[in-house]
Amino acid sequence: MAALLACAFGGAQAAPGVFSGDVVKIGILNDQSGLYADLAGLGSVEAAKMAIEEMGGTVAGKKIELVSGNHQNKADVGAVIARAWFDKDGVDMIADFSNSSVAFAVQGLAAERGKIAMIAAASSDFTGKSCTATSVQWVYNSYTNGYGLAKVLTEQGYNTWFLLTVDYAFGHAFAADMKAAIKAAGGTVAGEARHPLNASDMSSFLLQAQASKAKIIGLASAGADMTTAIKQAGEFGVTANQALAAPAVFLTDIHGMGLKAAQGLRFITAFYWDRNERTREWAKRFYQRRKAMPTMTQAGVYSSVLHYLKAVKAANTDNAAEVMKKMRELPVDDMFAQNGRLREDGQMVHDMFLVEVKKPSESKVPWDYYKVLSTIPGDKIFKPLAQSDCPLVKK
Incomplete structure (x- = not known):
């Protein structure tokens, strides 16, 4: 497995403390104006902000920045946004998507660029025949x-x-x-x-x-x-x-x-806000910001961003290969999932x-x-x- 991943990343390993652009930059790319806007949209952006705030706004001494974009449920639009984020804006990881067609387009692009895609869209192929060494499926699947x-x-x-x-x-x-x-x-x-x-x-x-x-x-x-x-x-x-x-x-x-x-x-x-004290506490804080209780996608985006940042801290770099290694090593333990684990196919397994x-x-x-x-x-x-x-x- 280690050899396969090394080949997928060209065999390169980053030195500890090396960060591209001296910042950790995260993108939330989803539908913000169409039929999936309520279940993801700006609610997912807010959930990502909550994860960043939980880390204190910095990781490994580097500032965390967040950008967001509306793919309009169009794969070509999503790919254009993601390409600009990766190539010009220094985005290290993109999360959410909510639309499988868009996610497939960005999944391949992220693999080419040595970037990470954390997918909250449904197709089982993300961790099947289309899996990559830099992509993760977090919430649910078909x-x-x-x-x-x-x-x-x-x-x-x-x-x-x-x-x-x-x-x-x-x-x-x-x-x-x-x-x-x-x-x-x-x-x-x-x-x-x-x-x-x-x-x-x-x-x-x-x-x-x-x-x-x-x-x-x-x-x-x-x-x-x-x-x-x-x-x-x-x-x-x-x-x-x-x-x-x-x-x-x-x-x-x-x-x-x-x-x-x-x-x-x-x-x-994958998630219900009124399941236990931990879910209720987080959901009430989310509600204060959005005036709506969180969906499983929005809760999953929070969890995926938080786990990514914990892995960046553990790896002491934003290099995708090293961060992915740490994400697989660290257990997922937050209000979304307890004893969750990231498999080698990119699937985060949870109850x-x-x-x-x-x-x-x-x-x-x-x-x-x-x-x-x-x-x-x-x-x-x-x-x-x-x-x-x-x-x-x-x-």
Whole structure:
């Protein structure tokens, strides 16, 4: 493994105390104006600021600087911003992304430049066939939230599915993992319809799903696409006879839909603010700054930035190879994850949670939306390393 990483970085090792530009510079690149702006956006920027403040604004005696950009859910726009950050502005690490297509573009660019990408987007390929020695996937992926959820529900008797998939890398990855889980659990996929990103009218796709007679409709989408589908499914009477499963659900989605529309929805999440004292304390500080409770992406961005900075401190350099080495050595222990660990394929493995949306009568305070049904250990919910097709993994 060490030899593989050395080759990936050209064999170079930085001397302790060497920092490019005499500063540690972090970029948050995400959707700040579109359908993923609420679940990530400026909330992720604020979460990164909280991590930097926790480090005292400096690391290893060097100032920490933060920049942010809006990729508008366009891979070419994201690549242009990232290239300028790496080549002109001296950015050492970029985090978040939220959009898989953008993240793939920047993942490769970061590897070429010897920079680090800390990804909070869903495709399992980031730590699979597309893995690099300088990229990390932190929050969740299509395997945990797609494969895991579909497997559980199929085993519970929802054995015929219709998939409603957003037509880009994110949706394709989720649909692929869900199909694999359904098949493995003995279920069948009756059909699939793909819709454009940010679709306002799901009626034709929902009618196809309804006509399939499938027991459950899997929504391989997120953000506004997912909430639009749930609302319109109720309006068209689809949910009277067919259940809905949404693998990529965020707290802001439930807030936008309201408990009446979302009640009973089950899904897997990486974070919930009201889980314990540690999560509540951090979330309340976040709320004071954003007037909203954090999503799992925003909490994950905080955690990833904090771990990166701890690794920079331990390595005493911002050299990507040395920082990545320390990130793998150090355990992840913060309000987002306890006893988390970074694998050689770039996956940060941590516990996940099966939750159910509360009924309106069960919610006691604002943002009190989830019931945590069970904790799923990281080793059980993430794809086993032995099954990885990441070229960095020693077989």
